[in-house]
Amino acid sequence: MPPIIHPSDQKQWQNWHETYSQKLELLVDVWNANASQSTTEGYADTTRGLQELIAKALWEGQELRALGAGWSFSRAPATSGILVNTKPLNYVFPAPRTHPSYAGSREDLLFVQCGNSVAELNHFLKAKMGKALPTSGASNGQTIAGAIATGTHGSTLDFGAMQDFVAGLHLVVSPERHIWLERASNPTINDDVPQKLGAELIRDDALFNAALVSLGSFGIVHGVLLVAEDLYYLQAYRHRMPLTEGLWRAMDQLDFSGVQLPGPAGQRPYHFQVVINPNDLEGGAYVTVMYKHAQPPPGSKPPSPGSKLTQGDSALEIVGVLTDMVSDLTIPVMSKLLERFYGEFSNVAGTPGELFTDTTTRGKALGSALGIPLGQVRRAVETAMAINREYAFPGLLALRYTLPSKATLAFTHHAPMTCVLDIDGAGSARTKTFCQKVWQQLTERQVPYTLHWGKLNDLDGARVRSMYGPERVESWRKARAALLTSPELRAAFTNDYLRTLGLA
């Protein structure tokens, strides 16, 4: 049965944080005809429904864009044409049949429809498969397709960003064509599966790596094949620590030799994150560390559900919660609230889904994130702190870390490790100006950095090329042209954001 394609009356769309609104021609919700049972037939029918929407866009000369949760601060999901809400598409297919040469375990694989949120995945993986995602952002409202499209990351020292646990993509690229794409170097799915779905099977590393962080511009990602892990627990600690040379070395190079991290001595953490309130350095930085275990360690406490801020929250969630309490977040108020609500704790253990959990805030926070190679982190943070002395902003700096991503345009591609410097503040002109000053100073001081595609940024074609190098950019565009084979298709999957980035 064809999917239900429900047109909305809205001619205007706003992102989750209401940082912008966009006039559009049409917003449609797409629902599987039978929403209560995941079936291959239903999935294949919905593929055809998505193809019809592409046909409509081509026929009317409209742009078309898939929408996830709308959590991006950037205009990545915005279009003046047809916005296709994919959130209702949440079929799940555990343990699909694998390729004979696949070395991993079939039981770790989960094929999901694009609209599954990270929260839904956490829940399903734990409850039905005894598994967990290797990493996620600090909260869980993104859809899987939306999260990977901009390169969403967490702060896991032993893993990359979210797109790095993806082994296959099912892309709807035209009214006649849909593709199962995976790496030639790691064939994962049994050839039968794409065949049953009617999808063309392409195994190609360059195409796959480019399509991961696609900014919504490689067609509609209908399905994602994930590689999960056995369910694990994170034993978490947060202490406030003075900004000593040892802590700077940990932040700059992940060299923990000069610092006594909270928790079991001498163990390298699985998760390491530092939140700095640049307006209150006296009390030190908030250092959160988490150690990975197969079971909750004896004596550990479970996370307290329903608390305003949870153990996994990062700067954006903190600012969001605080701006919800006090609409006009001044610097002294921010520092007071932070002390009160972002407290220290020890030995709390939970699954990743329990620690990186819901955020209900919207509308008042604004965030940017810079990808910085190790060894440049201290310079970058000190630059931001110096700017704050001249132009103080009511916000926070946070440091998170990931292994370099294989995705062609991942902003977390810096080897051997990318540090992500989050700058999060109240949604105000001051926060924006602060971010701009930091970007400008870092450029002038020749500190290499990239910017999160889904957060506040001021990128244009020239800056994208200088950040990623012309080869990466060309290889991404070439891959896009290989999948969207006509100029009309490429035009349909373009938006103002892509044009501004010089990637159209």
Next chain:
Amino acid sequence: MQSMLGSWRMATVLCLTLASACAHYRVQAPGHAGAPATEPEGEVLWSLAWGLVQEQPRVDNCQGQPLAEVNQSTNLGFALISVVTLGIAMPQRVEWRCAKAQPSPGELGALGATPGEVN
């Protein structure tokens, strides 16, 4: 000239105040059940004759799924209407997002596939 400028300013301030929401309530389902499937849809609903006649929202976009979230808001304009009409007409804006379905898992490739073949 001065007084004209003054009244423009007054008018601008009034417009801005009227446009801004002065009360806003959000009710959201907890946990993953609160993951919304849709973007907000909304209507202005009128309560007439001190609540004797109450308009109901027409929720026609949830495809049989429950609501994940309801927002109710009023603004100064709505409050003024309520005061001026002595409560005979009380407008408010209601917005909702539908919840997601919770499909049971499926078997990929079951479409005529030979089951039991692994790796």
